[in-house]
Amino acid sequence: MDAEAIKRSLESSGLRCTPQRYAVMAFLTGQSRHPTAAEIFEAVNRVDPRSSRATIYNNLRDLVEAGLVREVAAEGRAARFDAKGTRHHHFICDRCGKVEDVDWYDVSGPAPGYLGKRTLRECELIFRGLCAKCSSRRVPPRSSS
Amino acid sequence: MDAEAIKRSLESSGLRCTPQRYAVMAFLTGQSRHPTAAEIFEAVNRVDPRSSRATIYNNLRDLVEAGLVREVAAEGRAARFDAKGTRHHHFICDRCGKVEDVDWYDVSGPAPGYLGKRTLRECELIFRGLCAKCSSRRVPPRSSS
DNA sequence: TCGATACTTTAGATTATATCTAATTTGAAA
DNA sequence: TTTCAAATTAGATATAATCTAAAGTATCGA
Known part of the structure; x- marks a missing residue:
């Protein structure tokens, strides 16, 4: 997405x-990961230090x-953000909390009517x-520290 | 779910x-909403004040x-929890952040192979x-306060 | 061009949420 | 019982998000 497209x-x-x-x-459109607000704050200000945290x-x-x-x-954990356009599903680990992308594939449409207004x-x-x-560890991380 | 079933x-x-x-x-099995950790802490201790926050x-x-x-x-916002067993999908509002349940229906199985190990x-x-x-409001909530 | 006005940004304080620490207690297996 | 890993505790600390009031800025109509 170029500058004009973002502006529009x-x-x-x-x-x-x-x-x-x-x-x-x-920053978000040029990014394939899921930065947190803090990471966005830092990255944006590294280029041009004009944004306060509240503004982010x-x-x-x-x-x-x-x-x-x-x-x-x-x-x-901290919320994560991504620009729409790159579609993918998400896998969330019950143990370490990590959020991973899963390649996109079409989900057969939601049953209509369930969503009301x-x-x-x-x-x-x-x-x-x-x-x-x-999955490959027997012992939870907290015990091995 | 009765006491024995929980224990098992x-x-x-x-x-x-x-x-x-x-x-x-x-508490979670007798609950159809999605309490936060703070709500669970309060509810559990209202009955029997024996749990510290760290324990929750x-x-x-x-x-x-x-x-x-x-x-x-x-x-x-704060993380929310529910006991498994009650299956439902979730609707998340982009404006107010509310998490709502959507009645469960079967999702055609995930494409195998995508999930690796x-x-x-x-x-x-x-x-x-x-x-x-x-959806029925034109003006975002923050401007009306 | 000149206000008027609504939108936006700001630094820093404040609140909310979650985790850590080190000492203590508890449960259940032997 | 005795034993010891598992679990709990209060309170401090860390982390994340929001609020505040003041100041700056774009846009519009006159």
């Missing part, structure tokens, strides 16, 4: 394209609300279990 | 059935790790969008 997507959501907001969006949180909230960014469950934007699968590393 | 499920996971751990499990967190972690309890994404325990759908209340 912000404006068509009714959000001003401020330098700080643009920086968050640009404000902008992330606005972007999620506008449907441009997805907030991924990190379950007890809600506005559905997207639908993904959450797999739960033990990640590869935790 | 704990022991078959290699967890001792302590009064504190039992209380957490019993320890036990929730152990129960999730054992696969008896599910930790539900609350996205930025991971141990899969379960799979649910996450719907994202705006909840009924937020």
Whole structure:
């Protein structure tokens, strides 16, 4: 996504394209991992130190609300974010809490009617279990420390 | 789930059935909502004030790790928990963050091979969008306060 | 161009959430 | 019983997120 496209997507959501907001969006679109708010704060300010922490949180909230960014469950840990466009499912480890991507494939549409008056934007699968590393360990991490 | 069943499920996971751990499990199985750790702490101690906060967190972690309890994404907010057995999908509001249950229906099995060496325990759908209340509001909640 | 106005950002304080620590207690197997 | 790993505890600490009030900035109509 180039600069113009980012600008357009912000404006068509009714959000001003401020330098700080643009920086968050640009960072997320050029990123395939799931950075936390703190990581976004650091990365954005490393390039151009003009964003306060509150601004990062404000902008992330606005972007999620506008449907441009997805907030991924990190379950007890810090929330993680990714720009929409890259679709994938998620695998969450019950032991270490890690969130991993699972390649995207189409999920047969949700049964209509279940959603009532809600506005559905997207639908993904959450797999739960033990990640590869935790599956191969007998002893929980906390005992081995 | 009666007392004996809870005891058995704990022991078959290699967890001792302590009064504190039992209380957490019993509370969750008698609950259809998704309490946070703080709510569980309060509810359990209202009945019998014997659990410290650390114990609640320890036990929730152990129960999730054992696969008896599910930790539900609350996205930025406090983590929420429910006892497995009641299956449902989840709808997460991009505006207010609320997590709502969506009636369970079977999801056509995950494409095999995608999960590698991971141990899969379960799979649910996450719907994202705006909840009924937020869908009917033009103005975001923060501006109306 | 000039306000008026709503939107946005800011630093730092505050709140909320979760984990850690080291000492103590407990459960259940032998 | 005795024994010892497992579990619990209070309180301190760490981490994450939000709030506050003031200041800055873009946009619009006159």
